[in-house]
Amino acid sequence: xxxxxxxxxxxxxxxxxxxxxxxxxxxxxxxxxxxxxxxxxxxxxxxxxxxxxxxxxxxxxxxxxxxxxxxxxxxxxxxxxxxxxxxxxxxxxxxxxxxxxxxxxxxxxxxxxxxxxxxxxxxxxxxxxxxxxxxxxxxxxxxxxxxxxxxxxxxxxxxxxxxxxxxxxxxxxxxxxxxxxxxxxxxxxxxxxxxxxxxxxxxxxxxxxxxxxxxxxxxxxxxxxxxxxxxxxxxxxxxxxxxxxxxxxxxxxxxxxxxxxxxxxxxxxxxxxxxxxxxxxxxxxxxxxxxxxxxxxxxxxxxxxxxxxxxxxxxxxxxxxxxxxxxxxxxxxxxxxxxxxxxxxxxxxxxxxxxxxxxxxxxxxxxxxxxxxxxxxxxxxxxxxxxxxxxxxxxxxxxxxxxxxxxxxxxxxxxxxxx
Ligand code: C5P
Numbered sequence: 001x002x003x004x005x006x007x008x009x010x011x012x013x014x015x016x017x018x019x020x021x022x023x024x025x026x027x028x029x030x031x032x033x034x035x036x037x038x039x040x041x042x043x044x045x046x047x048x049x050x051x052x053x054x055x056x057x058x059x060x061x062x063x064x065x066x067x068x069x070x071x072x073x074x075x076x077x078x079x080x081x082x083x084x085x086x087x088x089x090x091x092x093x094x095x096x097x098x099x100x101x102x103x104x105x106x107x108x109x110x111x112x113x114x115x116x117x118x119x120x121x122x123x124x125x126x127x128x129x130x131x132x133x134x135x136x137x138x139x140x141x142x143x144x145x146x147x148x149x150x151x152x153x154x155x156x157x158x159x160x161x162x163x164x165x166x167x168x169x170x171x172x173x174x175x176x177x178x179x180x181x182x183x184x185x186x187x188x189x190x191x192x193x194x195x196x197x198x199x200x201x202x203x204x205x206x207x208x209x210x211x212x213x214x215x216x217x218x219x220x221x222x223x224x225x226x227x228x229x230x231x232x233x234x235x236x237x238x239x240x241x242x243x244x245x246x247x248x249x250x251x252x253x254x255x256x257x258x259x260x261x262x263x264x265x266x267x268x269x270x271x272x273x274x275x276x277x278x279x280x281x282x283x284x285x286x287x288x289x290x291x292x293x294x295x296x297x298x299x300x301x302x303x304x305x306x307x308x309x310x311x312x313x314x315x316x317x318x319x320x321x322x323x324x325x326x327x328x329x330x331x332x333x334x335x336x337x338x339x340x341x342x343x344x345x346x347x348x349x350x351x352x353x354x355x356x357x358x359x360x361x362x363x364x365x366x367x368x369x370x371x372x373x374x375x376x377x378x379x380x381x382x383x384x385x386x387x388x389x390x391x392x393x394x395x396x397x398x399x400x401x402x403x404x405x406x407x408x409x410x411x412x413x414x415x416x417x418x419x
Pocket of ligand 1: 272291292293294295296297322323324325326327340341342343344356
């Protein structure tokens with residue numbers, strides 16, 4: 001089974017709990033301390049090969065069975081084992097919020113008991129309690145333990161809460177015994193996880209032409225210096241990738257060099273003027289245009305052809321307005337085109353975004369308060385309010401930028417189907 005979008009070759013990340021810029025499906029792979037932990041290595045590798053971003057979380061005792069180095073080499077980000085990490089004081093909420101699926105393989109008797117009873121004394125159990133994602137547990141243990149009423153009762157509790165249980169198989173167990181309790185086949189576990197990820201993906205944008213802008217523009221002062229802003233392009237790229245995953249024909253006009261999933265046609269630009277030309281050209285005839293880019297509002301008037309030198313004194317920077325691309329797209333649009341803008345604000349967020357919704361003639365304005373923690377520029381997460389010209393409002397609380405992208409596209413799909 002493969003996933004849409006197809007795997008990008010760039011999967012490795014840096015830093016112990018670095019934010020990833022990830023736009024792939026995100027799976028937390030929990031590994032608890034059973035002999036079958038070595039099989040989780042295979043699960044990790046297969047998921048990464050299928051284009052999934054895998055964040056391995058090992059319990060401290062699991063490390064006795066399989067080394068963190070192995071998962072560090074194969075996963076999409078370094079292994080985490082502890083809640084006590086100076087660089088990231090609340091790793092479980094980050095993992096819980098970003099996860100599309102959390103899969104625990106193997107899940108030991110002890111892990112199942114702690115999870116079923118709401119105990120959260122390590123990174124894996126806190127992540128399990130801090131996520132709204134689908135959780136898959138893959139028990140592995142000796143037959144006597146598997147048959148114990150305490151284990152079966154805990155599994156029944158988890159099942160009643162919507163946890164997906166992949167039961168163990170019959171076969172050879174540690175120590176040479178034979179019976180039920182052997183971890184399910186890693187390939188079957190991977191197929192189940194990919195199936196859960198695939199099932200989230202309706203092809204509801206099939207045949208729709210979508211043009212997206214992303215990133216912050218750079219306006220030259222001289223051949224060396226630019227005026228720019230803090231936009232990373234992650235949200236715009238997530239929208240392009242989510243639209244492609246949902247079947248759209250996607251063109252992305254971006255100022256960044258982030259890798260882009262197969263299936264998205266990319267046009268790299270630098271300035272507001274470049275972006276205007278690209279967006280007006282590609283926007284004409286598109287079914288959906290999303291201006292997620294942070295376009296400079298002002299640019300230096302008259303670029304110095306040669307480098308400005310300190311020895312010549314402090315230069316006087318005279319600015320001029322850039323073209324408002326979204327407003328121009330709003331003027332040129334046809335009645336059957338859906339136009340989406342973004343409003344990054346720090347105060348009076350809804351009021352300002354509503355004024356832009358009306359003033360720029362768009363259907364949807366995605367407003368975010370970039371002064372809030374974890375929201376907007378350069379984060380992997382975002383929290384937005386999607387305001388509609390039709391009066392509908394959707395609140396999306398703090399979650400991955402890919403989920404925000406899907407929430408925005410859900411509104412786009414609703415508008416397309418009403419036209
Ligand atoms: O007016 P403001 O810059 O806050 O509006 C934000 C929205 O307008 C975003 O969708 C942004 O991409 C777009 N915009 C534009 N051209 C500009 C400035 C902003 O298209 N010069």
